[in-house]
Amino acid sequence: MTLTAPPTTATHPLSRLSAEEITAARDVVVAAGLHKESSKFVYVGLEEPHKRDVLAWSPGQPVERRARVLLLDRATGQGRDVTVSLTAGSVVRDVEINGVADGQVPILDAEFEAIEPILAADERWVAAMAKRGLDVANVRAVPLSAGSYFPDEFGDRVVRVLGFHQADESDLPWAHPVDGVVAYVDITRGVTTAVHDHFDLPVPAERADLDQATHPHPVRDLKPIEITQPEGPSFTVDDDVVRWAGWEFRVGFDVREGLTLHQLSIDGRSVVYRASISEMVVPYADPSPVRFWQNYFDTGEYLFARYTNSLELGCDCLGEIHYFDATIADEDGAPRVLRNAICLHEEDYGVGWKHTDLFNGMVETRRSRRLVISFFTTIGNYDYGFYWYLYTDGTIQLESKATGIVFTSSYRGEEHPYATEIAPGLGAPFHQHLFSARLDMAVDGERNAVHEVDAVRVPVSDTNPYGNAFTRRSTPITRESEAARVADGTVGRVWHVLNPERTNRLGQPVGYALHPENLPLMLADESSSIHQRATFGTKSLWVTQYDPAERYAAGDFVNQHPGAAGLPAFVQADRPLSGPDGQGADVVLWHTFGLTHFPRPEDWPVMPTDYAGFTLKPVGFFDRNPALGVPRSTSSHCAHE
Known part of the structure; x- marks a missing residue:
């Protein structure tokens, strides 16, 4: 399906994508049937023209505008690499990404945000925290990219998770690593595939507040510096x-x-x-x-x-x-x-x-x-x-x-x-x-x-x-x-x-x-x-x-x-x-x-x-x-x- 593209505001082949163009790219993808209810937009960016075309372009000439769009179907973990012609209002390229040979699309914020509830429902993670005297509700789960290590994970969207204790809202969790425990999570299926409790180390107790009571530090007596350009900038x-x-x-x-x-x-x-x-x-x-x-x-x-x-x-x-x-x-x-x-x-x-x-x-x-x-x-x-x-x-x-x-x-x-x-x-x-x-x-x-x-x-x-x-x-x-x-x-x-x-x-x-x-x-x-x-x-x-x-x-x-x-x-x-x-x-x-x-x-x-x-x-x-x-x-x- 081809949509009527809105007039572009681009004045140059390398003009940054505008809000209107991003919206148009989404609309083209949806109209082409590539976006499902479970789909997310991972990336939308300008697909820059070939250098020779940019250098040959003169002001006033038409500007061909394309956007590259990466999609993720969260229900299946399938990624897509799509090129959209904003000028023509159509999809000009659509490739399914092979999660084993090609790798995975980048990790979504929505996937990071889903980790703590997944771990809170896993008895092994809860038990590992309880073993250290910690309530799982006070442990910040830090999901991190998994790399490529184990064949049984190839093709799956996986993160590995470390825990950090947070005593209250103002406490800095990085001061209190819960070391010795790591969880592996399949973020497509929303399940914890493994919790490895390798060793039990004390959770460091000292807070990381920047105040004098927690971290005494000498006060530096410095007068203000003001940068002025009375005639304005030179650029x-x-x-x-x-x-x-x-x-x-x-x-x-x-x-x-x-x-x-x-x-x-x-x-x-x-x-x-x-x-x-x-x-x-x-x-x-x-x-x-x-x-x-x-x-x-x-x-x-x-x-x-x-x-x-x-x-x-x-x-x-x-x-x-x-x-x-x-x-x-x-x-x-x-x-x-x-x-x-x-x-x-x-x-x-x-x-x-x-x-x-x-x-x-x-x-x-x-x-x-x-x-x-x-x-x-x-x-x-x-x-x-x-x-x-x-x-x-x-x-x-x-x-x-x-x-x-x-x-x-x-x-x-x-x-x-x-x-x-x-x-x-x-x-x-x-x-x-x-x-x-x-x-x-x-x-x-x-x-x-x-x-x-x-x-x-x-x-x-x-x-x-x-x-x-x-x-x-x-x-x-x-x-x-x-x-x-x-x-x-x-x-x-x-x-x-x-x-x-x-x-x-x-x-x-x-x-x-x-x-x-x-x-x-x-x-x-x-x-x-x-x-x-x-x-x-x-x-x-x-x-x-x-x-x-x-x-x-x-x-x-x-x-x-x-x-x-x-x-x-x-x-x-x-x-x-x-x-x-x-x-x-x-x-x-x-x-x-x-x-x-x-x-x-x-x-x-x-x-x-x-x-x-x-x-x-x-x-x-x-x-x-x-x-x-x-x-x-x-x-x-x-x-x-």
Whole structure:
């Protein structure tokens, strides 16, 4: 059945889905008979057109609008992957998802909310709590993605559940893990399939209230800081297009990826076609029978951007702020507005460049400034902020901020060396936070080449008699089979993305360099399930040839997927990344970065923000320092002769 589509308000092929378009997508799915009384909408997002179509489009031309819709029939556990033409008002693609081979669609909030009643009806769970002197009504059940471990679960929608005691409404349950017990729940059938009571450990008693009585802490006497821009901000926003200090880009938002940046350029020259966080995984290190399975893909399993915070002036962002609301679909397919989901503002960033010269008396200083575009999301115990920074010197930076509450256990002593004691009897298991940034590069055009660049020692020789020489080695990456690379801080390894068809005034190819932070990659054993499911996290860099269907580093359906999806599958094609004469290709960089967290007592009861990220720096992209054009400071504290 075809519906008459409502007039679209989209002004660009990459315009974010509107509330009207989300409603239209739901109506098309229902009219096509794909939605049952027991069905839920798991995901609704813009199906972006192919890059060539976007780049060929001109204002005023028709905009083809499509939405991707994931459905779940809660009665059967069957998932569907549907593409809807909003322009034509029809379904153009409908695929049933094979729960064994393909994995499961992400977990619904409605499924999480059903867990406590299911467990309260299970005698084994009630008995395990009573054995510890706990009333099941005061135990918060925390359902977590199950991974892929036991053949008898394959094809079923399963979660694993840990318990946390909550004495009263204001008590923080994370302070009181009920360790030693884990429940397995089939969320389609609504039954507990197993309760494993492996060992009986004391439930930590100390509360996590942030007051002086519970956690004495010195008071810091700090005066207020006010950020003012009396002439207003230097940026402009027009129909989601931001312009600032020569930079221009389009803001996007997706319930799986969160904030996305599109068609990022400076001085009219393209740098990145699309930038996003395509996946993140949090693998835990505790091998105990209660917790060996703890590995969460917060994007692919939970759609972490649906938990985006509403940001508030003076708390999350300072200064002259522009907020973007985000519109997503709820589980009934109706539009839901996330107010103030994205924050845009400017920040002073210290000295940008400076010189006081001995010979000509020059005294010049220019301050650096950066444009910040960010969002924050809360997934259970952790809070994550993602901050994209654009600088006046042409630098691009991504910073992930991790804060919130560490996931806890009972502390079992030094004989169990996989956790830190962070409060009396309270443990925090070791874990990692690994992110995959998908960077669809377009450095001064769509045909780019990637080179791995290392610092190289030069041995003593006739040309280096004193041994002081060192140089650099640039190795082109020519095929996908050789493009899975590992960072090496000992040689200062970076990756240059060059455009062989464009040169600067010195005849050098223009480029940008990806600078990694050289932190640990996936630490789980190669034979482990999580290694197979999150293979992207085993390499610092992957490079692929552009394919619009290859959007997620761990594949489309991560929940309970057996493994080898995403990047390891993408590179099996071994597509060329450059031609025989060195010309470029349409390349996508996938960069793994993140934190390895050995929790400290200082991370309790709330974790100070920790940081991870990467930097893209221009290398020959400009003819000279692009921050020469930054004006002198007009502050009254800055004196000029």
